[in-house]
Amino acid sequence: MKSLVKIMAGLVLVSVAGVRGSIISENFDSYAAGDLANQGRWFVANVNDHQTITVVSGGSGFDGGAGQSLRMYDNGDGKQPIASMNFNAKGNVSVTFDYKCVNGAHKPVVSLRSGSTVALTLSMNTSGYVQYFSAGAWHTTGVALSNDAWYRVTLTTDLASSTYAISITDVSGGTVLTFSDAKFVTAVSNLSRLVFSMNNEGVGTDFYIDNVTLVQFRSPSR
Numbered sequence: 032m033k034s035l036v037k038i039m040a041g042l043v044l045v046s047v048a049g050v051r052g053s054i055i056s057e058n059f060d061s062y063a064a065g066d067l068a069n070q071g072r073w074f075v076a077n078v079n080d081h082q083t084i085t086v087v088s089g090g091s092g093f094d095g096g097a098g099q100s101l102r103m104y105d106n107g108d109g110k111q112p113i114a115s116m117n118f119n120a121k122g123n124v125s126v127t128f129d130y131k132c133v134n135g136a137h138k139p140v141v142s143l144r145s146g147s148t149v150a151l152t153l154s155m156n157t158s159g160y161v162q163y164f165s166a167g168a169w170h171t172t173g174v175a176l177s178n179d180a181w182y183r184v185t186l187t188t189d190l191a192s193s194t195y196a197i198s199i200t201d202v203s204g205g206t207v208l209t210f211s212d213a214k215f216v217t218a219v220s221n222l223s224r225l226v227f228s229m230n231n232e233g234v235g236t237d238f239y240i241d242n243v244t245l246v247q248f249r250s251p252s253r
């Protein structure tokens with residue numbers, strides 16, 4: 032029944048928003064546990080004695096903890112561990128992922144890029160507040176996430192206005208954050224790269240990602 036509801040919800044989404052299909056669908060459950068060393072379409076960088084990016088047992092809280100997830104850890108030597116995936120999208124995209132921060136909120140980062148140009152970047156400050164970067168500064172959304180809890184994050188772009196909507200829910204389905212006017216860092220005409228990373232000061236950062244999906248769609252005006 033659950034999957035039928037999902038399919039029906041998907042059909043509604045197609046008819047309303049003109050979704051053109053899923054480009055990325057990654058639950059990390061098919062990998063052997065261990066380093067995510069450039070497996071599949073993933074590209075991993077800056078992993079060494081101080082930084083690890085590994086597939087670990089224990090999946091998203093949205094899956095009841097079953098399966099596996101991606102763990103990113105940094106105990107600091109000035110490098111930024113990066114896990115990224117390239118894709119080829121025309122028009123706007125919506126990216127969703129499950130997220131849990133365990134050991135402090137020290138700047139986990141997600142960004143969407145067009146080639147090497149950062150279109151948007153979303154992070155948390157050291158108090159856990161969700162923030163986006165634009166016009167040379169971080170801007171808080173006014174909402175903090177708790178440590179050790181899974182959240183489902185959805186980012187939906189509007190290339191025409193260089194803005195994006197942020198939606199975050201918790202495992203009980205409750206809305207944690209809806210923010211419709213986050214600004215891009217740089218205006219772009221297309222998006223082609225999804226990046227999970229952390230800032231240089233992310234010492235002791237330990238966060239998990241699961242159920243990464245990315246769909247592309249064209250709004251009626253594009």
Ligand SMILES: [Ca+2]
Nearest residue numbers: 058090098099
């Ligand atoms: Ca999983």
